[in-house]
Amino acid sequence: MSTRDEYSAAVLAPPRARRTRGRPRSQHARQAILDAALDLLERDGYRAVTIEAIAAQARVGKPTIYRWWPSKAAVVLDAFVTRARMQVPVPQRGSLREELGEFLETAFQTLGSGAAPIVRGLMAEAQTDPVFRQAFWDIFISARRGALAEVLERGVQRRELPENTDVDFLIDAIYGPMWYRLLVQHAPVDATLAHQLVDLVTVRAPVCP
Amino acid sequence: MSTRDEYSAAVLAPPRARRTRGRPRSQHARQAILDAALDLLERDGYRAVTIEAIAAQARVGKPTIYRWWPSKAAVVLDAFVTRARMQVPVPQRGSLREELGEFLETAFQTLGSGAAPIVRGLMAEAQTDPVFRQAFWDIFISARRGALAEVLERGVQRRELPENTDVDFLIDAIYGPMWYRLLVQHAPVDATLAHQLVDLVTVRAPVCP
Amino acid sequence: MSTRDEYSAAVLAPPRARRTRGRPRSQHARQAILDAALDLLERDGYRAVTIEAIAAQARVGKPTIYRWWPSKAAVVLDAFVTRARMQVPVPQRGSLREELGEFLETAFQTLGSGAAPIVRGLMAEAQTDPVFRQAFWDIFISARRGALAEVLERGVQRRELPENTDVDFLIDAIYGPMWYRLLVQHAPVDATLAHQLVDLVTVRAPVCP
Amino acid sequence: MSTRDEYSAAVLAPPRARRTRGRPRSQHARQAILDAALDLLERDGYRAVTIEAIAAQARVGKPTIYRWWPSKAAVVLDAFVTRARMQVPVPQRGSLREELGEFLETAFQTLGSGAAPIVRGLMAEAQTDPVFRQAFWDIFISARRGALAEVLERGVQRRELPENTDVDFLIDAIYGPMWYRLLVQHAPVDATLAHQLVDLVTVRAPVCP
DNA sequence: GACTAACCGAGACGGTACGTCCCGTCTTAAG
DNA sequence: CTTAAGACGGGACGTACCGTCTCGGTTAGTC
Numbered sequence: 066m067s068t069r070d071e072y073s074a075a076v077l078a079p080p081r082a083r084r085t086r087g088r089p090r091s092q093h094a095r096q097a098i099l100d101a102a103l104d105l106l107e108r109d110g111y112r113a114v115t116i117e118a119i120a121a122q123a124r125v126g127k128p129t130i131y132r133w134w135p136s137k138a139a140v141v142l143d144a145f146v147t148r149a150r151m152q153v154p155v156p157q158r159g160s161l162r163e164e165l166g167e168f169l170e171t172a173f174q175t176l177g178s179g180a181a182p183i184v185r186g187l188m189a190e191a192q193t194d195p196v197f198r199q200a201f202w203d204i205f206i207s208a209r210r211g212a213l214a215e216v217l218e219r220g221v222q223r224r225e226l227p228e229n230t231d232v233d234f235l236i237d238a239i240y241g242p243m244w245y246r247l248l249v250q251h252a253p254v255d256a257t258l259a260h261q262l263v264d265l266v267t268v269r270a271p272v273c274p
Numbered sequence: 275m276s277t278r279d280e281y282s283a284a285v286l287a288p289p290r291a292r293r294t295r296g297r298p299r300s301q302h303a304r305q306a307i308l309d310a311a312l313d314l315l316e317r318d319g320y321r322a323v324t325i326e327a328i329a330a331q332a333r334v335g336k337p338t339i340y341r342w343w344p345s346k347a348a349v350v351l352d353a354f355v356t357r358a359r360m361q362v363p364v365p366q367r368g369s370l371r372e373e374l375g376e377f378l379e380t381a382f383q384t385l386g387s388g389a390a391p392i393v394r395g396l397m398a399e400a401q402t403d404p405v406f407r408q409a410f411w412d413i414f415i416s417a418r419r420g421a422l423a424e425v426l427e428r429g430v431q432r433r434e435l436p437e438n439t440d441v442d443f444l445i446d447a448i449y450g451p452m453w454y455r456l457l458v459q460h461a462p463v464d465a466t467l468a469h470q471l472v473d474l475v476t477v478r479a480p481v482c483p
Numbered sequence: 484m485s486t487r488d489e490y491s492a493a494v495l496a497p498p499r500a501r502r503t504r505g506r507p508r509s510q511h512a513r514q515a516i517l518d519a520a521l522d523l524l525e526r527d528g529y530r531a532v533t534i535e536a537i538a539a540q541a542r543v544g545k546p547t548i549y550r551w552w553p554s555k556a557a558v559v560l561d562a563f564v565t566r567a568r569m570q571v572p573v574p575q576r577g578s579l580r581e582e583l584g585e586f587l588e589t590a591f592q593t594l595g596s597g598a599a600p601i602v603r604g605l606m607a608e609a610q611t612d613p614v615f616r617q618a619f620w621d622i623f624i625s626a627r628r629g630a631l632a633e634v635l636e637r638g639v640q641r642r643e644l645p646e647n648t649d650v651d652f653l654i655d656a657i658y659g660p661m662w663y664r665l666l667v668q669h670a671p672v673d674a675t676l677a678h679q680l681v682d683l684v685t686v687r688a689p690v691c692p
Numbered sequence: 693m694s695t696r697d698e699y700s701a702a703v704l705a706p707p708r709a710r711r712t713r714g715r716p717r718s719q720h721a722r723q724a725i726l727d728a729a730l731d732l733l734e735r736d737g738y739r740a741v742t743i744e745a746i747a748a749q750a751r752v753g754k755p756t757i758y759r760w761w762p763s764k765a766a767v768v769l770d771a772f773v774t775r776a777r778m779q780v781p782v783p784q785r786g787s788l789r790e791e792l793g794e795f796l797e798t799a800f801q802t803l804g805s806g807a808a809p810i811v812r813g814l815m816a817e818a819q820t821d822p823v824f825r826q827a828f829w830d831i832f833i834s835a836r837r838g839a840l841a842e843v844l845e846r847g848v849q850r851r852e853l854p855e856n857t858d859v860d861f862l863i864d865a866i867y868g869p870m871w872y873r874l875l876v877q878h879a880p881v882d883a884t885l886a887h888q889l890v891d892l893v894t895v896r897a898p899v900c901p
Numbered sequence: 902g903a904c905t906a907a908c909c910g911a912g913a914c915g916g917t918a919c920g921t922c923c924c925g926t927c928t929t930a931a932g
Numbered sequence: 933c934t935t936a937a938g939a940c941g942g943g944a945c946g947t948a949c950c951g952t953c954t955c956g957g958t959t960a961g962t963c
Contacts, residue, residue, distance in 0.1 A: 087938030088928040112402055117918055126941045185401045192398035193321055206458055234470050242450030249415055261443050296907030297959045326949055335910045530820055535923055544936045607819035610812045611739055652888050659868030667833055679861050714912030715954040744944055753915045
């Protein structure tokens, strides 16, 4: 099992180059802010997460937050990513169907356990804040796309998918329905969906003959 | 070509039963509000759309807005739906691939012509306002799902899709990637995507032999 | 012509005893701070003078300022006093009317050349900061009162003022109107005022017979 | 005994013309704000008076304060003026010395009973806020100068002061020392000062013979 | 034709959160 | 031991909108 882990926090919040002079950044404050953000998120929902509330709960000055994160969404993203340690484990099984199935089941399970409201909130935020949308892509979306790409590319190498497969499209075909259900909430994101998606992208004409 | 058109405005905002007595609702004010909402949306983006700004631009009192719509998003949705006349035309061609292709191309074209920022904003709003999410489903999402279901079900009847096809899942498989691209904005929602989606759901093992 | 010059800087800010060990105080920093304070004062007014701005302009750390002065007003007072060299020259002419006239004309002239906004700001500051009020008295006010007292007392000795003259009250009667006009800004502090004040305190009943 | 009372509150806070349309201004809120301002002033001093504290104490939104007063000082001035009902009574006695003495004693007594810190704070504020300085003049200073002018002019008419008396200067000669002592706080503003000032402006050469 | 219910505009209200400024203190590394 | 740098907790600022609440003034039916 390998791991992808390259969403450097620097992408989120590099508002100033690290000087060697001056008082160093307080790691205690940083952690208190991230903890407060997640705590509020879980307790009262995305609506209740405000910079003011985070500052109060973390016993921190508001400017300390603004010094390091450009927006509320950036804090939440950072908190979410940091807590989840955000490894996106890529399973090694032997067949595309097995690996993809496991990969998606794991991912969907995570969403079931409290993460769904958070990622929904982040995606919503990304719609109104272009700066955050970029950070969201860099830190969250692209890492997951990369992991899924690894799985699919191994499938191509093993000839389980046609050689000319458009991997990027397949990724959209898999993550698209997941996000759609996540956001519209008309149907669950569960193991059944995982299997249907596996079928959708593997049981196809090219592998017929 | 048939049409679906059932987004009754009543779903959005029936805050009070229509009395027969008293001054009737001003249609002029209603239209000015909807126009102002769209105008702001197009000119300054979703961020700039506030009840306050709509009222000012429409030269209308804020309570007049609150009297008829429960939230900013409801106004925008109403404005969008009203302007676009919101027919979801279902093509009649003869083959699933042709009908589905045309259906999706038409839909994606609409998104390209200014509608994309609006629907992105609406979807974002739906994430934080449960009441609006329901309205968004009732008025916007379900109408489109219904139209697409019609196309797919005709495909099943024509034996172009297997009899036990999970139509609802197929709808997710088609609208999912569209929304995903719309929201993440990493790739265009265009004719190419339409064709890839047609292929994805039609060129499958079951129809092979 | 004698001189009064006793505004020991010690009154303003003796926050720590001078150690003989260690790096000595940077005279360059001290001067840069005082210069920056006056520069800001003249360029942008008292409002713009903040510790933060002084530190930035002087390219000095904020703690360096706080180490040597207790407040913003103390810096400004020090800067003002230092620049103006703050001699309060006491003229020697022969008659009270001549000496007092010259003394006041000189004083008022100084106020006209940029000093007015500074002393107004200092007096304002003294109203909200008791510590600074004491320093302001010690360094600025009392020196001027002392000089004026000298002039008046010589007038008493020369019998130009009655023997039982309340010199302290006369000082108030002279500096009072000056400050009043300075602060309220309804009338100029100029030579005319100087002459009227000379008349006011000299052409009086006691010297009549 | 006559009265001067022309400090129309309009000078302080006429930020918008009174429209006949719209919800009328809440007198309850207005009074609560003024009461809170004075209460804070008396309890904790000028330093403690902040818009935030006033709003909290008055149970009023901050914007409601900013809607009607341009600054903290304006609120305090309005509160002070309103409470004191701000009549400046002009005594009618028969002789300048009697009338002036009574006038000043009354004025100084008021300052002794809690008003001193307030007017000191207001004068300080006037030094850094030009808009407020104008209001302070219009509402407070000029009314008092007017009352004193009345007393002095009657003295001129009665030939107790020379015909060509510069009344404006005499006003400065009287109020100047008062303010000077008020601000510098080196000597009391009391009945003794009142009598000395009466002597200063009346027992003069011209009335000698 | 007067009444009256419900609408309309305007705009003030209490309130929340915003993002910023500056305070005075602290913690570094460098000199 | 001071310095420049700069982060820290904190408090207040003035603003933008929120959603609600009066107002005075229409605008239709209904009586």
